[in-house]
Each structure stands twice: as structure tokens, then as C-alpha cells.
Amino acid sequence: MESAEAEPSDSRPEEDGAAPRSGLPPPEQPVATMEDCLAKKMEITVSEAEKRTGRNAMNMQETYTAYLIETRAVESQSEGQCAPVDSLWRRYSEFELLRNYLSVTYPHIVVPPLPEKRADFVWHKLSADNMDPDFVERRRIGLENFLLRVASHPVLCQDKIFYSFLTQEGGWKEMVNETGFQLKADSRLKALNATFRVKNPDKRFTELKHYSDELQSVISHLLRVRARVADRLYGVYKVHGNYGRVFSEWSAIEKEMGDGLQSAGHHMDVYAASIDDILEEEEHYADQLKEYLFYAEALRAVCRKHELMQYDLEMAAQDLTSKKQQCEELATGTVRTFSLKGMTSKLFGQETPEQREAKIKVLEEQIQEGEEQLKSKNLEGRDFVKSAWADIERFKEQKNHDLKEALISYAVMQISMCKKGIQVWTNAKECFSKM
Amino acid sequence: MEAEGRVPGPPLPPPSLGSGGEAEADPDPPAGSPGAARGPLLAAAAEVLALDDEEDDLEVFSKDTSLAEVNSFSPSMPISPSSMINQYKFEDEPELRDLFITVDDPESHITAIETFITYRVVTKTSRGEFDSSEYEVRRRYQDFLWLKSKLEAAHPTLIIPPLPEKFIMKGMVERFSEEFIETRRKALHKFLNRIADHPTLTFNEDFKIFLTAQAWELSSHKKQGPSLLSRMGQTVRAVASSVRGGVKNRPETFTEMNDYMETFSQKINVLDKIAHRIYKEEREYFNEMKEYGPIHTLWSASEEDIADSLKGVASCIDKCCKATEKRMAGLSENLLPILHEYVLYSEILMGVLKRRDQIQGELDSKVDALANKKPEKDLFSEEIGKLEDKVECANNALKADWDRWKQNMQCDMRSTFTNVAENNLRYYEECLATWESFLASQTVDLHVEEDSEDKP
Numbered sequence: 048m049e050s051a052e053a054e055p056s057d058s059r060p061e062e063d064g065a066a067p068r069s070g071l072p073p074p075e076q077p078v079a080t081m082e083d084c085l086a087k088k089m090e091i092t093v094s095e096a097e098k099r100t101g102r103n104a105m106n107m108q109e110t111y112t113a114y115l116i117e118t119r120a121v122e123s124q125s126e127g128q129c130a131p132v133d134s135l136w137r138r139y140s141e142f143e144l145l146r147n148y149l150s151v152t153y154p155h156i157v158v159p160p161l162p163e164k165r166a167d168f169v170w171h172k173l174s175a176d177n178m179d180p181d182f183v184e185r186r187r188i189g190l191e192n193f194l195l196r197v198a199s200h201p202v203l204c205q206d207k208i209f210y211s212f213l214t215q216e217g218g219w220k221e222m223v224n225e226t227g228f229q230l231k232a233d234s235r236l237k238a239l240n241a242t243f244r245v246k247n248p249d250k251r252f253t254e255l256k257h258y259s260d261e262l263q264s265v266i267s268h269l270l271r272v273r274a275r276v277a278d279r280l281y282g283v284y285k286v287h288g289n290y291g292r293v294f295s296e297w298s299a300i301e302k303e304m305g306d307g308l309q310s311a312g313h314h315m316d317v318y319a320a321s322i323d324d325i326l327e328e329e330e331h332y333a334d335q336l337k338e339y340l341f342y343a344e345a346l347r348a349v350c351r352k353h354e355l356m357q358y359d360l361e362m363a364a365q366d367l368t369s370k371k372q373q374c375e376e377l378a379t380g381t382v383r384t385f386s387l388k389g390m391t392s393k394l395f396g397q398e399t400p401e402q403r404e405a406k407i408k409v410l411e412e413q414i415q416e417g418e419e420q421l422k423s424k425n426l427e428g429r430d431f432v433k434s435a436w437a438d439i440e441r442f443k444e445q446k447n448h449d450l451k452e453a454l455i456s457y458a459v460m461q462i463s464m465c466k467k468g469i470q471v472w473t474n475a476k477e478c479f480s481k482m
Numbered sequence: 483m484e485a486e487g488r489v490p491g492p493p494l495p496p497p498s499l500g501s502g503g504e505a506e507a508d509p510d511p512p513a514g515s516p517g518a519a520r521g522p523l524l525a526a527a528a529e530v531l532a533l534d535d536e537e538d539d540l541e542v543f544s545k546d547t548s549l550a551e552v553n554s555f556s557p558s559m560p561i562s563p564s565s566m567i568n569q570y571k572f573e574d575e576p577e578l579r580d581l582f583i584t585v586d587d588p589e590s591h592i593t594a595i596e597t598f599i600t601y602r603v604v605t606k607t608s609r610g611e612f613d614s615s616e617y618e619v620r621r622r623y624q625d626f627l628w629l630k631s632k633l634e635a636a637h638p639t640l641i642i643p644p645l646p647e648k649f650i651m652k653g654m655v656e657r658f659s660e661e662f663i664e665t666r667r668k669a670l671h672k673f674l675n676r677i678a679d680h681p682t683l684t685f686n687e688d689f690k691i692f693l694t695a696q697a698w699e700l701s702s703h704k705k706q707g708p709s710l711l712s713r714m715g716q717t718v719r720a721v722a723s724s725v726r727g728g729v730k731n732r733p734e735t736f737t738e739m740n741d742y743m744e745t746f747s748q749k750i751n752v753l754d755k756i757a758h759r760i761y762k763e764e765r766e767y768f769n770e771m772k773e774y775g776p777i778h779t780l781w782s783a784s785e786e787d788i789a790d791s792l793k794g795v796a797s798c799i800d801k802c803c804k805a806t807e808k809r810m811a812g813l814s815e816n817l818l819p820i821l822h823e824y825v826l827y828s829e830i831l832m833g834v835l836k837r838r839d840q841i842q843g844e845l846d847s848k849v850d851a852l853a854n855k856k857p858e859k860d861l862f863s864e865e866i867g868k869l870e871d872k873v874e875c876a877n878n879a880l881k882a883d884w885d886r887w888k889q890n891m892q893c894d895m896r897s898t899f900t901n902v903a904e905n906n907l908r909y910y911e912e913c914l915a916t917w918e919s920f921l922a923s924q925t926v927d928l929h930v931e932e933d934s935e936d937k938p
Contacts, residue, residue, distance in 0.1 A: 258784055265781040272774050279767035286763050289756045297749040300742050304892055311899070447787040451924070454791045458798070458921045465914035469907060476903030482896040 085204035086195060090119045091213065093191035096183045097136075112183055113138050114190055118213050135216040139164070142190060144223055145212050149203060150345075151228045154352040155435035156203060157442040159196035160341030162189025168270040168333065181327075185334060192338070202438070238351045241358035249432055252353045255439065259346040266340040270333060277326050288319030307482035314475040321471070325464050332460065335453040339446060346442070349435050356431055360424045367417040374410040377403055581678045582606045583693065585671035588663045589620075598622050601667060603674065605693045611685075617694045623648070625692065626670055628704055632688040633677070638837040639880040640683065641887050643676035644826030645669070668819065681886075682879070731846055732839065733877065739884060740835050747828035754821045761813050768806045775799035791924060798916045805912040812905035820898045824891065831887070834880060841876045845869040 095115040103109045113136045120130040142161055150158045166182050194213070197203045208226065211219050294312030298305040587602040600620040607615060626645055633642045646669035674693075677683045691703055732740075778796035782789040848866055 261784040265777065265784070269774075269777045269781065272770065272777060276767070276770045276774050279763065279770050282763040283760065283767050286756065286760050289752075289759075293749055293752050293756065297746070297753075300745045304895065307896075447785075450788050451791050454788070454795050455921065455924050457795065458917045458924070461798070461802075461917045462914060462921065465910045465917065468910035469914065472903045472906040472910065476900055476907065479896060479899040479903055482892065482899070 084199045084201065085210070086199035088121055089198065089213075090117075090121055091191070091194050091198055092117050093187050093194065094134075096187045098178070099138075110178070111138050111140075112178070112186075114187060116194070116213060133214060135214075137212070139186075139190075141212070141220070142193065144220065145209065146193075147232075148208055148223050148226065148228050149197070149206065150348060151232045152206070152208075152226075153202060155349060155431050156200070156438050157342065157345045157349055158203070159193055159200070160338060160345055161193055162186050162334070163337065163341070168267075168274050168337070181330075185330065188331075189334060189338075201441075233352070233355055238355055241355040242351065245354045245358040246361055248354050248357050251436065252350045252432075255346060256350040259343040259350070262346075263340060263343040266336055266343070270336060270340070273329075273333060277329060281322055281326060284319050284322035286319075287315050290315035291319070304482040307478045307480075311475050311478035311482075314471050314478065318468070318471045318475075321467050325460070325467075328460055329457075332453060332457050335449070335456075339450065342442075342446070346439070349439070353431065353435065356424075356428050360421070360428050363417065363421050363424055367414065367421055370410055370414050370417060374407055374414060377407050377410070579679075580608045581684060583671075583674045583678055585667055585674060588667055591622075598624075599663060601670060603693065611690065612694065614694075619694065619696065619700075621692070623666070623670075625700065626673065629688060629692045630673075633683060633686060636686060636688070637682065637879065638841065639834055639876040639883075640680075641827075641830060641834055641880075641883045642683070643673050643680075644823055644830055645673055647826075665819070669823070672823070680883075682883075731842060735881065736835060736838060736877070739831075743828060743831050743835065747825075747832065750821065750824045750828050754818075754825050757813070757817050757821050761810060761818065764806060764810045764813070768803060768810060771799060771803040771806060775803060794920045794923060798920050801916045802913045805909050809905055809909040813902070816901050816905070817898055820894055824894070827887075827891075838876050838880055842873050845873050 093114050094117050097113050097115070098110060099113045100108060100110050115134055115136055117132050117134040119132045139161075146158060146161055149156075162185070166179070197209055203209060208223055211222060215222075291312040294308040294315070298308035298312070301308060582605070584604045585601050586604070588599050589602075591598055591600055600622045603617075603619050603621050605612075605617040607617075630642055630645050633640075646666045677686075677689055683689060691700065695703060775796045775798075778792045778799065782792035782796070785792060845866070848869055852866065
């Protein structure tokens with residue numbers, strides 16, 4: 048008897064970078080190399096943001112922000128002739144729709160995250176208002192970053208819906224809905240159930256799940272504390288601004304000290320004002336970390352998909368096993384497992400041999416089907432694991448590179464802040480020593 | 483941010499080596515170079531002291547004062563704070579400093595009635611009026627209060643240095659907490675040294691007794707002198723007369739002084755508040771920073787490739803955190819006590835100006851009374867003459883002391899704020915070094931990675 052157990056997923060070395068099968072379109076499309084990526088062929092920017100008013104689904108007036116997406120084909124060796132710029136406007140909800148589509152259509156891919164919907168991890172200066180110009184500006188940058196990430200992803204950049212998002216103004220929403228992707232989406236309940244009940248998931252995915260939980264927790268903690276540190280730093284700098292006014296007023300009654308006081312006060316003003324730019328730059332650093340905070344969720348999504356598929360496989364195998372058992376029992380007449388049918392037949396008399404034969408036949412057909420299904424599910428599962436893991440490795444490299452660069456840029460920011468401080472206090476010291 | 487209503491100052495001189503453009507005999511030494519600072523100092527010392535062995539004489543100066551009560555004689559000579567760190571002092575008078583006082587060793591005394599702290603006061607002197615060259619006595623806060631009131635009574639228009647307050651309401655410091663005692667000890671030390679440096683007060687008899695008498699001697703001495711009641715009577719009369727007179731005939735100088743003190747008092751109080759606020763903000767910042775570094779270390783535990791970078795950032799943040807702590811300490815050891823002292827000084831000075839007005843008021847009211855009693859003029863003229871002398875003495879004493887006080891204030895402010903600037907410079911330089919070395923370590927790694935990629 049063939050083993051009807053679900054095989055724990057492992058990657059097969061023979062296949063080579065091909066797109067995964069069944070349920071994951073499109074099977075014919077090859078994976079793009081770095082050179083073929085859309086990002087290399089097309090310049091993409093989210094260049095503007097505009098407040099709009101319109102009517103929503105319930106015919107009520109609403110205000111929202113629209114973002115201008117500009118694209119231009121990159122001509123290699125163009126002789127001073129730039130290709131024309133195409134542009135269209137999209138709002139945040141359309142970006143969300145695009146991302147949902149990509150997540151459902153490519154569940155083995157770690158899909159880049161969108162910038163946050165609402166301002167989070169604010170410190171006191173930043174407003175939590177979605178309409179706040181600073182927030183809108185940072186979101187614009189985040190959306191551009193999202194598009195560039197998708198466009199430079201070897202698999203995602205090939206997607207037609209994505210391409211249309213960038214180039215086709217009208218009718219895009221309808222196009223997306225026509226793909227029927229919403230139907231393919233796994234229900235949350237189903238996924239949750241699978242997470243709890245799966246018996247034999249690939250260890251690597253379990254580890255990945257833990258890692259993404261840790262990443263999420265540590266980055267949120269870091270962002271929270273960073274916001275508090277920023278708040279306090281703001282306080283320190285701004286209080287020094289009070290010196291300026293007092294020194295100036297005091298200098299009015301002093302003869303010899305007056306000049307020194309006055310000019311020192313000016314430097315204190317400069318010092319106090321300098322914090323605004325410093326902290327604005329730091330916000331960009333925070334945004335870089337935030338992206339990876341949200342990426343952790345994308346990692347979790349891939350793990351969930353694996354768990355779902357694995358659970359599905361385990362259930363199918365279980366089902367097959369029980370059917371085979373039933374078949375055997377009917378054929379040999381032994382009852383190994385307790386079943387209501389068995390009891391009733393004992394109580395009310397055995398079935399006729401013809402009935403039994405019929406039953407066995409049905410079961411044998413089902414078993415045949417089941418085995419085919421199990422085989423294909425196994426293959427699906429293995430393919431998924433393989434291609435998912437390939438993307439996860441790609442993601443890991445990207446993450447390590449990006450985070451290291453972010454940390455370096457943070458150091459650069461600190462250095463710049465220290466240099467500014469040294470400059471101001473050197474000047475102030477000079478003034479004080481002349482008092 | 484534009485400050486409104488500010489009188490625009492002169493264009494800022496570019497940060498350069500010397501002072502540039504000021505006509506002075508000695509060029510300003512570049513800040514922060516102790517050797518150069520002592521150069522012109524020594525040269526001037528030679529001129530003023532006319533001594534051969536300048537070095538040896540400078541050695542005599544006190545080594546244990548925390549803040550220099552420097553030179554009011556030549557304000558054009560800037561004292562670099564680092565030279566003060568070397569704790570050399572320079573006196574204005576031609577005589578050498580001959581009285582050295584330290585206040586230390588606080589001790590708790592518990593009796594049936596009360597608990598109190600005494601401080602050890604050690605005096606070393608070469609003065610003839612002192613029987614011995616070294617004295618060691620124990621004094622409690624009450625004794626200092628007594629000394630101050632005696633000095634005020636003897637020299638009503640001299641500026642008596644401030645004493646630390648009885649209680650500190652702000653900050654809710656416990657009466658016998660270590661911090662409170664230490665702050666008070668330092669202030670008491672300063673108090674006595676300021677008196678010692680004062681050209682008149684240093685020779686006051688009660689001051690001498692304070693420094694030299696044993697406990698029982700001091701108690702019995704305290705009991706002499708005008709009784710509490712009579713002293714109170716004096717005060718009442720003085721207040722009454724000041725309300726009446728003194729203001730209308732006040733010489734221009736003292737009106738200017740009054741106006742100056744009113745503004746100064748306002749500003750110094752605001753500065754005091756600002757300084758405390760800065761300290762508070764720095765402390766809050768420090769508290770948050772303490773948590774910030776360790777998160778990166780925690781993160782590094784789940785990473786492989788970037789673990790080192792994360793640990794590096796964690797270590798930088800921790801170092802900056804320590805640097806912040808040092809910066810805070812500098813503020814609380816230096817700026818806060820000085821500003822506080824001058825807040826007290828501003829009250830003292832207002833008091834001194836009032837007392838001068840009172841003395842003048844006595845004269846004025848006697849003169850007014852005389853105007854109505856022409857035939858008895860001769861009788862009163864002697865009394866008037868005495869009062870007139872008294873007023874003139876008081877005015878001159880105050881004027882001289884005022885000038886001295888102003889010079890000292892200028893020096894104190896200059897050195898304190900320069901020290902604050904240096905404190906901040908040190909802080910930023912430390913942080914800069916930390917982050918730069920982290921950056922260097924990261925870019926080295928990058929180069930290493932690139933090299934290994936090039937290899938086939």
C-alpha cells in the first residue's frame with residue numbers, strides 16, 4: 048500500500064527557478080532577471096499629492112488625497128531625446144487594491160508593504176492627521192518606494208495588472224476585479240485554523256514565523272522609544288532658545304558684557320532652531336525601519352500560506368487513509384474502527400453482498416481520485432516551498448543590505464548633528480569668553 | 483526664529499584666534515590653552531607684584547577653591563577656564579593672599595532636643611592678628627547665620643555674600659540627604675572665601691572669632707552684643723525711616739544702581755529657571771536614551787548578518803548616554819549653583835540699596851525736622867554733621883563694593899558660561915568620536931565584502 052501520509056515539504060533540487068504551478072498564475076511566464084526588471088526599463092515616480100473631494104460609494108462627500116504617478120520609458124543610449132512622460136492619478140485605496148491582488152495572486156512572494164495608512168509612532172510635533180502635509184509627503188515617498196520595490200521584483204514586475212496600474216488610467220479597478228482574485232483569497236478563519244492544527248510544517252517556515260514575530264516586536268519597540276527620545280531631544284534644544292531672549296534683555300543693562308551676551312544669545316537661537324531639520328531627517332530613517340516592520344507581516348503571510356497548504360495536504364492524506372481503511376474493512380469484513388454504520392449493520396443485519404460491492408467500488412474510485420489529488424497537492428506544496436524559499440532568500444539579502452545601510456545613514460545623521468553642535472558651542476564659547 | 487524687539491548686536495566676529503580689533507596691550511589667548519593663558523597672567527603678575535620668582539609666589543595660592551573669585555582689578559584680562567581648573571588664583575591687591583579657608587567633613591550630631599549637622603572649618607593663615615597659623619573648628623548652619631547678621635549690622639552698605647537657604651522648596655530635597663548637605667557645604671565654603679577675599683570684611687572681628695573660637699567661646703561671644711529685642715527695634719525704626727525718606731534725595735548713581743538691580747534681578751531669576759529646565763530636559767532625555775541602546779542589542783540576537791552593526795549602534799548610543807550624564811553633572815556642579823548664588827545676590831543687593839536709603843532717610847528726616855526749628859539749629863548741626871558723614875561713608879563704601887561686585891559678577895558669568903559651552907563641546911566631541919569610529923568600522927566591512935566579491 049502506498050504511503051498515504053502527507054510528506055513533509057522539502058525542496059527538490061532538480062527544478063530551476065521556474066514559476067510555481069497550479070493555482071498560481073501565470074505558469075508560462077518566466078521569472079525576470081535583474082536586467083529585465085521593469086524598474087530598469089521604466090522610470091517610475093510618485094511626484095505629487097493633491098487633496099480631492101468626491102463622492103464615495105454611499106454618495107457622501109469625502110476628502111481624500113490623490114497621488115500622481117509618472118512613468119517614462121528609459122531609452123538606453125538616448126541622444127538627448129527623452130521619452131514622453133505618462134502620468135495618472137491614483138488614491139491610496141487603489142494602491143491597497145493592487146497590493147491585495149498581488150498578495151493573493153503570488154502567495155509565495157514576500158510582497159512589499161504599503162506605507163502606513165494612519166500616522167503611527169508619532170512624537171509630539173508630528174500630527175496624527177492624515178491630511179497633515181508632512182504626513183502626506185512622507186506617504187508620497189513611501190508609495191513611490193512601494194512601486195519601485197514591485198517594479199524591481201523579478202516575479203512581480205511581470206504582472207500585467209501592475210503594469211496597467213502604472214499606465215492605464217480608466218477601467219483599472221474593473222480589470223482587477225475581473226481577475227476574480229478575491230475568490231482565491233483564503234479566509235482568515237481557515238488560515239487561523241490551519242496554523243493551530245497543522246502537524247508537520249516545514250521547520251524553516253516555523254523558524255521564519257518566529258523570526259518575523261521577533262522582528263515585528265523589536266522594531267515596534269525601537270520605533271516607540273525613538274519617538275520618545277526625539278521628543279526629549281526636541282525639548283533640550285528648544286529650551287536653550289530661551290537663553291537668546293534673556294541674554295538680549297540682560298545685555299541691555301550691561302556695558303562690558305553686553306556684546307558677548309547678545310551674540311551668544313544669537314548662537315543659542317541657532318542651536319534651538321537646528322533641531323527641526325535634524326529630527327525631520329530622522330523621520331526618514333524611522334520610515335525605513337517601518338517598512339521592515341510591515342515586511343514582517345508579509346513574511347507571516349507567506350508562512351501562513353504554507354501552513355494552509357500543508358494542513359490541506361495533511362487533511363487530504365488523512366481522508367485518503369480513512370477511506371482506504373473503510374474499503375479494507377468492507378472487503379475483509381473486519382471492523383477495526385468503530386463506526387455508526389458498522390454498529391447499525393450489526394444491529395439491523397448485514398448488507399447484501401451487492402450493496403457491499405457497490406460501496407467498495409465507490410470507495411475505490413474515491414481512493415483513486417484521492418491519490419491523484421494527494422500527489423498533486425504534494426507537488427504543489429513542494430513547489431510552493433521551493434519558490435517561496437527562493438524569494439525569502441532574496442528578501443533576506445535585501446533586508447540585510449537595506450537595514451545595514453539604514454544604520455549607517457543613522458550614524459551619518461548623528462555625526463552631522465554632533466558637528467553642528469560643536470560649531471554652535473564653539474561660537475558660543477567664543478562669545479562667552481569675551482564677556 | 484526671529485526674536486522680536488531685540489536690539490541688534492554688532493556683527494559677529496568670525497571665530498578666530500585672537501580677539502581681533504580690540505585695542506589691548508595683551509592679546510587674548512586662544513581659549514582652552516592653559517599655557518598661553520598663564521603667559522599674559524604671569525606677565526601681568528610680574529608687573530603688579532614686581533617679584534622675581536613669579537612661579538614660587540603663585541604656588542602659594544589656594545588650591546582648593548572650586549570657582550575662581552578672580553581678579554576684579556583688571557577685567558580686560560580674560561581668564562581661561564582651564565587655567566582655573568589648575569586652581570591658581572590671582573589677587574588684585576598687592577598683598578598676597580594670607581587666609582585660606584576650607585569647609586568640609588559634614589557630621590551629624592544627635593542630642594535629646596535636636597539633630598543637626600556641623601561642618602569642619604579649617605583656616606590657615608600667616609596674618610599677625612591671628613595667634614596661631616592654623617585653626618580647626620566645627621560650625622553649624624546657625625553659626626553661619628549669626629556671622630552674616632553680624633557682618634550686615636557692622637557694614638550695612640557692604641555687599642555681604644549670600645548664604646545657602648535654610649530650606650529648598652524646589653526639588654523636594656530631604657533635609658539631610660547627601661545631595662543637600664553637599665550642595666550646602668560647597669555654598670558655605672564659598673561664603674567664607676568670599677568674605678576672606680573682601681578687602682574690608684576680611685578684617686572683621688566677628689569673622690575672626692568665627693574662624694578661630696572653640697564652640698563654647700563662640701556661644702559666649704554670641705550672647706554679648708545688642709539683644710534680639712533691641713535689634714528688632716532698630717530694624718523697625720530703620721524700615722519706618724526708609725519708607726519716609728531717602729528716595730527723594732537719592733543721588734543719581736544709586737537710582738541707576740536700583741534700576742540696574744531690578745532688571746538684573748528679573749533676568750537672573752529667569753536664567754535660573756531656564757537652567758533648571760535645561761537640566762530637567764537633559765535628565766528626561768538621558769532616561770529615554772538608557773532604554774534606546776539595549777533594544778538594538780536585543781534585536782541583534784535575532785539577526786546574523788546585521789548583528790554586528792546593530793551591536794555597534796547599541797554601543798554608540800550607550801556611550802552617548804554616558805556622555806549626557808556627564809553633561810548633566812557639569813550643569814549641576816557649575817551653572818546651577820552660580821546662578822542660584824546670584825539670585826540670592828540680587829536680593830542682597832536690593833537690601834543693601836534699601837539700607838543706604840534708610841541711612842540717607844535718617845539724615846533727611848533730621849534735616850526736615852531742623853527746618854522747622856530755626857533757633858535750635860546749632861544744637862542739631864553737630865548731629866546733622868555726624869549723619870552727613872555717615873551717609874557719605876555709606877555711599878562710598880557701597881560704591882566701591884558695587885564696582886567690585888560687578889567685576890566679580892562679570893568674571894563669574896564669563897567663566898561659568900564658558901564652562902557650560904566647554905561642557906557641551908566635550909559632550910558633542912565624545913559623541914562624534916563614537917559615531918565616527920562606528921562608521922569607519924562599517925565601511926571597512928563594506929570594502930572587505932567588495933574585495934571578496936571581486937575574487938573569482
